[in-house]
Amino acid sequence: MADRIALLCSGQAGQHAGMFDLARSDPHVAQLLQSWPLEEVCGRPLQEMLADESGLFDNLVAQPLVIAAALSTWEAIRHSLPPPALVAGYSIGELASWSVAGALAPEQTIRLAATRARLLQACVMPDRPQTMLAISFAQARMPLADLAPLLQSHGFHTAIEVDADSIIAGGLLDQADALEAVVVSGGGKVTRLPIQIASHTPWMHEAVVPFEKAVADSGMHAPACAVLAGISGARLHDAAAAPAVLARQLAEPIRWHAVMDGINEAGTTLAIELGPGSALSRMLKSRHPHIHCRAVAEFRTLAGVKRWVEQHLD
Missing domain, CATH: 3.30.70.250 (Malonyl-CoA ACP transacylase, ACP-binding)
Structure with missing residues (x-):
């Protein structure tokens, strides 16, 4: 039986100046990045944002950038491996996972990430960081x-x-x-x-309803493969489930151990973290060591990713 491939979409905290370098080594992806609305939603050109090391962790910038990093990496490697059996995302990465699964266009996903960031930021009182x-x-x-x-x-x-x-x-x-x-x-x-925000806690309660509406209005359609819900690890195949699960996770705990167990229970043999960063691949490897797991960030070239995948396919 062919390997069952899982894709992992990182959350915040792994941003760095070179987070788009590998994806942009593909000329087509470099052009796509120029057409995506990053400057529109963040208010600054991509290169300017990447040059501002501390600014990369500003919530209003970080969430759209993390989404764009995962989606650009996916665009760069998607033709080098078989279709994934499932996709999972950590925190903001869960929004990216629906786009990677084909349920939402990258442009709309980036705009939703910016909306998500604004709604969460509005839950932080200036005198209570x-x-x-x-x-x-x-x-x-x-x-x-x-x-x-x-x-x-x-x-x-x-x-x-x-x-x-x-x-x-x-x-x-x-x-x-x-x-x-x-x-x-x-x-x-x-x-x-x-x-700088207490994501996935009751402090974010006021963001839940408006974000659920924003996702429901986004025109999301059925994913091409299963997407795992962060709040439960359940496998979802229906776009109608997306608004509620993506909104609830703003103010409810992410059960990442359940997501990792769901990846294993699906018969996954190969997992690839799209990034930025490699924390998810390390966690999955530690919990389920029999799954071949690496982050794209660990490779020097896109060809190296392809070779590694080919080496581990049945």
Whole structure:
């Protein structure tokens, strides 16, 4: 049986100045990028945005750029491999996954990403900035199950369930130091993420309804392959499901461990992360080591991606 290929669409935090370089080595993709509405929705030319290292993590810029990076990479490699069996995306990457699956044109997906970013940003009060923390309790004295009350007492909530002992939490920046101190005192580890909104938590509640409407009005049609829902890991084949799942994940936790298990349960043997970054491929490889998994960002050339795929096809 031919390998079942899964595609992974990255979330925020992996942006860098060279995030489009490999995709733009394909002249056709370079032209496509010029025609996509990045400058329109971000207000700056692409090269100017890429040259501004700190600006790459501005939420209003980051979300459209992450979407465009995944979609341009997909355009650059799509003719070098068989059609995927399923697509999954992490956070903003879930929106990209519907486009990769053929349900929505790249231009409209980029505009939806900009709408998503604006709606989320509107949930952040100027005098109460937000942040996200990666929290791990591997080899710690505090069970992860006991973390929820601690998070809430500091204005934080679970945003992404990564594994049995690892989460991403979102909440108020002015409470982050105190929360970190308690977690570290319990043997946990905390890493600050370059994200300035508490995505996937109740802090984003007001963005849910308007974003669901924006997706419903986008003209999305049925995907050519299954798309995994971030809030559950369920396989979706109907575009009618997209508005609700893409909107709900703004204010509900992403269950990434369930998504990774869904990838495995589908019989996936080969997984490719479109980027930017390679965090998803590392996580999947750690949880399901029998799946051949790499990120496009690990390759120097598009030809190298093609050769690797060919080596692992039945």
